[in-house]
Amino acid sequence: VRTFDYAIIGGGIVGLAAALKLAQKRPDAAIALFEKEPELATHQTGHNSGVIHSGLYYKPGSERATHCARGRRELVEFAKTHGITHDICGKIVVATQKEELPFLENSFQNGLANNIEGIEKIGPEKISEIEPHCEGLEAIWVPCTGIINFRAVAEKFGELFKEISEKNEIIKGAEVTDFIKSEDKTELITNKGKYQTRVMICCGGLESDRIARKDEVEPGVKILGFRGDYYDLSERGRRKVRNLIYPVANPAFPVLGVHFTRMIDGSVECGPNAVFTFKREGYGKIDFSLKDTVESLSYGGTWKLFKREWKFGLDEYARAFSKRLFLSRLRKLIPSLESQDLVPGRSGVRALAVSSNGEMVDDFKIKTQGRSLHVLNAPSPAATASLAIAETITKKTLHL
Numbered sequence: 001v002r003t004f005d006y007a008i009i010g011g012g013i014v015g016l017a018a019a020l021k022l023a024q025k026r027p028d029a030a031i032a033l034f035e036k037e038p039e040l041a042t043h044q045t046g047h048n049s050g051v052i053h054s055g056l057y058y059k060p061g062s063e064r065a066t067h068c069a070r071g072r073r074e075l076v077e078f079a080k081t082h083g084i085t086h087d088i089c090g091k092i093v094v095a096t097q098k099e100e101l102p103f104l105e106n107s108f109q110n111g112l113a114n115n116i117e118g119i120e121k122i123g124p125e126k127i128s129e130i131e132p133h134c135e136g137l138e139a140i141w142v143p144c145t146g147i148i149n150f151r152a153v154a155e156k157f158g159e160l161f162k163e164i165s166e167k168n169e170i171i172k173g174a175e176v177t178d179f180i181k182s183e184d185k186t187e188l189i190t191n192k193g194k195y196q197t198r199v200m201i202c203c204g205g206l207e208s209d210r211i212a213r214k215d216e217v218e219p220g221v222k223i224l225g226f227r228g229d230y231y232d233l234s235e236r237g238r239r240k241v242r243n244l245i246y247p248v249a250n251p252a253f254p255v256l257g258v259h260f261t262r263m264i265d266g267s268v269e270c271g272p273n274a275v276f277t278f279k280r281e282g283y284g285k286i287d288f289s290l291k292d293t294v295e296s297l298s299y300g301g302t303w304k305l306f307k308r309e310w311k312f313g314l315d316e317y318a319r320a321f322s323k324r325l326f327l328s329r330l331r332k333l334i335p336s337l338e339s340q341d342l343v344p345g346r347s348g349v350r351a352l353a354v355s356s357n358g359e360m361v362d363d364f365k366i367k368t369q370g371r372s373l374h375v376l377n378a379p380s381p382a383a384t385a386s387l388a389i390a391e392t393i394t395k396k397t398l399h400l
């Protein structure tokens with residue numbers, strides 16, 4: 001049986017960043033990373049919006065706020081050093097109705113408390129200077145927001161991780177299905193055979209709660225999949241958006257709201273919405289998994305969440321199936337947008353950690369037990385913050 005000092009489960013951006021940081025700190029160790037898919041970054045990392053988040057919205061002092069700020073700066077340095085295409089193009093968060101102004105002010109004050117560099121309140125004139133087709137009453141200009149391809153970043157982490165030592169390995173197409181624990185080792189059972197490790201670091205994204213339970217660690221949450229659908233702007237529509245345009249975040253809703261995002265390849269996406277999915281890794285509108293559905297719907301927390309957020313949930317469902325409704329929301333930001341400016345795009349699925357009383361866990365959540373570490377909740381901005389999260393993971397596991 002092959003034996004490693006550290007085994008990392010999950011080849012998304014968090015697992016790969018952890019592999020790199022750990023290898024840098026322990027170049028003498030043998031580290032393996034297991035990914036169940038044939039390629040790295042197949043799930044959340046490969047399906048996100050590609051935004052280097054500033055950290056405007058997160059509660060001051062929270063793990064998300066601190067890790068986002070540190071991770072963002074480190075990510076931009078990393079991208080510069082390794083020639084990964086990125087663009088710190090800035091974004092605007094736009095209030096289009098009077099009722100939104102207090103929420104805009106809240107976000108601005110939050111941004112100041114989080115020391116987001118260069119944020120500024122701007123009026124209609126400056127809004128149309130930055131985004132000529134956007135109409136708003138007031139906005140926040142966030143100059144340090146940027147765009148990048150997180151799959152390319154994750155792959156680079158993996159490449160550098162392997163270069164540090166010949167003993168380091170990335171084993172793709174290897175799903176870890178069980179663990180056999182003994183005094184000083186854990187045996188990993190995979191479809192590609194058995195492996196042994198002294199320390200285990202689990203970064204399974206949409207599967208994180210299941211992996212924890214298999215390791216006899218109580219996650220205290222259930223992961224629910226929330227699909228986000230995007231539309232692409234057609235050639236004609238693309239002329240109406242320069243960079244990133246966001247609506248004001250309403251604290252009553254669990255997500256940021258559909259926004260316009262220029263991607264690093266030059267395309268422009270609008271979305272994502274957020275609808276409960278019946279399959280954790282299901283990217284189609286009618287994808288279904290019996291196992292995932294039964295597990296989600298037999299969990300009390302799911303029903304408590306549905307009961308509280310039913311109106312929001314129904315609205316999102318309607319928009320998932322109606323282009324007209326999706327467009328009407330986007331038109332609040334760009335009134336001249338027309339149906340032929342939108343073409344159906346891709347989807348992504350967010351892992352939403354929900355507690356048994358139906359609360360969505362906002363902040364990053366990491367739990368260590370024995371010689372295992374489990375990343376149980378790594379929602380947005382975990383891609384932006386990945387290097388900072390990896391630093392925390394390394395600190396927590398080096399002494400195990």
Ligand SMILES: Cc1cc2nc3c(=O)[nH]c(=O)nc-3n(C[C@H](O)[C@H](O)[C@H](O)COP(=O)(O)OP(=O)(O)OC[C@H]3O[C@@H](n4cnc5c(N)ncnc54)[C@H](O)[C@@H]3O)c2cc1C
Binds near residue numbers: 037047349385
């Ligand atoms: C629609 C959407 C938009 C987003 N936009 C942004 C954004 O603009 N900016 C930002 O910073 N963040 C964004 N995020 C959040 C960000 O993408 C995630 O927080 C981040 O990718 C999480 O990385 P991860 O490694 O934890 O998870 P994942 O990328 O999901 O990786 C987990 C990996 O574990 C593997 N795995 C699971 N179980 C096993 C097993 N048993 N054995 C082996 N391997 C296993 C999976 O196959 C997967 O590859 C967005 C997310 C979504 C879904």
